[in-house]
Amino acid sequence: MQLLDGKKTSEDIKNEIAAEVLRMKADGQKVPHLAAVIVGTNGASLTYVGSKVKSCQQIGFESTLVSLSENISEEELLDKIKELNEDDDLDGYIVQLPLPKHIDEQKILMAIDPDKDVDGFHPANFGKMALEMETFLPATPYGIMELLERYKVETAGKHTVVIGRSHIVGRPMSILMSRKGYPGDSTVTLTHSRTRNIEEYTKNADIIITALGVPNYLKGDMVKDGVVVIDVGITRVEDASHPKGYVITGDVDFASVSPKSSFITPVPGGVGPMTIAMLLKNTLLARKIRSRK
Template structure:
């Protein structure tokens, strides 16, 4: 984690500002890597179907990869692609000497088993950090690729110098992609870290009582504007992982983007809060870029 940034006063945890800082750092390291090796880090993204949100995410990942000096390409499949064909393409990319990182954009069509796809990606190229080997190494503290969203959250907390040591962090959501990994990372010794962590989920009783105890509240429940002001204590830091499109006839697009937190209601109570859009999503891309650069270094540079 970097600790040489002097942020402005905490309030809005601006993912755009933090991401730009980290991307400048990544670009410098990528340029040095290319100077030493004669090659650029290379990320390949696989997109199945034409889900609007996935299209947006993938375009951003490709654009940002090129911005920091990576090679990046997109492999497209129709949503009718067979599981066998998709797995075959992953095998091909695993075997490629040129490719450093492989990312399969989720969600996938119902006829394709996501776990099977995740497990097919080589752990050496698992820049999303979803493979069981990556998660297992993270659990016991070995060097590995961290899941991109938790990685991005940790960097956001570090950028804004959010005090975590001895704080009570409540995580809402227990997925292997966000909730469980971020709970482990924040409980671990380090900075950010050394939190006392409580994980809540759909079966948690008296949820509001627990969330009001949080110094840091990380919300990844997948429900638009679920967290309201009465669930948050005064001065808490709130990290909103969710992103949803909801209908809004006053917008030209016909929708607006919101998170899992009712921002306008919760923000006035917070010591710091990440907005949606402009928060965790941008930092997830930072995590992905950092993992891709690290993958390229591990595969190319002598240890």
């Protein structure tokens, strides 16, 4: 069993980006500028946005945090988005999800300028991804592809089973793994809440990618020997014995699954940190594309 160390790999990637930022500076070029919009004060969202800002400082990016009230109207948020689209100094931004219920998420994501959509959530970018064109790949799936590549995990002709069909993880992941080239060329099954007898798929999978948000869902008796397991789940489970009052728990029952696996991501320290690194990589790409125009 080998750990796919997302913490270390994300540090490697950030160091690579930092070196490139230094070169840009030495050339007198503008450094990448990323903004994050956060509506309300969800604890997990704050943690994520906080580490994004910290990472920007670490690698020499400019960053802006746009903190908005939980009670902001959809119209006001759309005005803010328009402002960010028109801000020539800004290379890319994300609108942290989920948004409060009174705001139509789809409408907001559609309003983001696709050239600044470093999350890769806009339909134009999602379409480009599916058609194998150059674009911003959604950060979490992109991070998983990067982990597979850096650890030289074989994917061609393998049976990949994705659990979960969310627009930001499961669905794009299923597309990326079936795309031509490496990592990809996989035969993909996309399973979800309406799938019957899911173990029949997981037991026959060479690679399993779980994006469910159900702590410890995948058990050792659901997988075959030698399986590659990617755990996208990050649920805060209350635990009074820990200083923060919770533990971050994945979708995979690590104790029973890891002995049967060839490669496996830990939680925390797996896919999560990779997501942030790839968001930064997308922002670097956004800056490069904008500097050509």
